[in-house]
Amino acid sequence: MTFQFKDLGEMLLMGGHGVYVWAAVLVSLATLAWLVVSPILQHKQALRQIGLNLTREELRKQNGNKDI
Numbered sequence: 001m002t003f004q005f006k007d008l009g010e011m012l013l014m015g016g017h018g019v020y021v022w023a024a025v026l027v028s029l030a031t032l033a034w035l036v037v038s039p040i041l042q043h044k045q046a047l048r049q050i051g052l053n054l055t056r057e058e059l060r061k062q063n064g065n066k067d068i
Helices: 008-016 018-062
Strands: none
16 A cells, blocks of 8 residues: 655645645534534523423412512
8 A cells, every 4th residue: 555645744734735725624523523512502402491490380389379
């Protein structure tokens, strides 16, 4: 098996196109990371909100349905 580049430096430069290639790689990886992290954060926020709503309902039951 032969490699396209002689060394790591040549691979990073990619014949003068390295800046564009590696920028595209970084943008793609950042997007993929956001697609993983964002739903997790939204799920945690939803669970927190549900907990607050349940607590509020319990307080309303204890206080005789007064607005809190």
